[in-house]
Amino acid sequence: MDLRIESERLFKRLSKVGWTIEDCSLIAPMTLEINMLKKEQDAIILSHSYQSPDIMYGVADYIGDSYGLSIIASEKKCRKIVFCSVHFMGETAKLLSPEKEVLVPSIQGCSLAESITAEDVKMLRKKHPKAGVVCYVNTSAAVKAESDVCCTSSNVIKIVEAMPQKDIIFIPDALMGKNMMSMTSKNIMLWEGTCIVHDKFSPETVHEVRRMYPKAKILAHTECAPDVIKEVDMAGSTSQMLKYVKESAENEFMLVTECGLGDRVRAENPDKKVVGTCNLCPYMKGIMLxxxxxxxKRPRKEQVITIPESIAKKAKATLVRMFELEQIK
Ligand code: SF4
Structure with a gap:
């Protein structure tokens, strides 16, 4: 494919998020080479919804959230997975596809995942021996290995309710935990981790956008603080927010989350308008083509995800337990 055709292919998708044909021609040599190497190496590229549009619409085969993408990758026949996201997401993909080579383009952390270690979980267990430990999927494999079950932002209530224990230690997202408290009969103990992207939103920002755009529906991720959540029209996971926008008859939305989701709405639903503000994740946006x-071409050692066998076995069991509890009616 020549560079002109590649630039036009990119422009078709990226023009919806404001890219010019000149911008597209600048990245065309790189997207061409990546897409060619991908085929040669029997690789698939996954992009989290918080990646930049050139990655999502230039080279990715699948766009979504961390757990959903890891499931898709585990079901695909391929030799290699390149996961454009932060480190723990690469680990989740590796847990579900141990036979495939999993690469993360950049070694990026995450304020939530880094707020807690496996040693912290062991200490919590010692302090509360009768409590069950539920970890949010935004944790390292080592932390998952020390937990009883994993959960996502979509199924957190269901998983907590399905646990046999009355006392639950929920790690590491304190804000998601606080949002959940009013919706469960369990005694919830929290860890003080937060997502720096969602923690930054305030109720005042929501009020201001409502004043300026009275017709807009306001959607927030459940990693936001409870005083923000109580002001919005819908709260949920990234996928639930996207589904809401797609299915809604309304056409103006504020997305109280990372800016990448707004790019997805603009690119995939050009009839819908995104208003207000959003925050950038410095970790997710640290990845470039x-x-x-x-x-x-030449993966650096730290770009290749490896998980010690003893940790991988226990962390995978934590993910499998989530799948089992999810099936309970
Ligand atoms: S958006 Fe928040 S939870 Fe996601 S990677 Fe960035 S800091 Fe971590």
Missing amino acids: KDILTAL
């Missing part, structure tokens, strides 16, 4: 190219 050049990092994907390096991962495919």
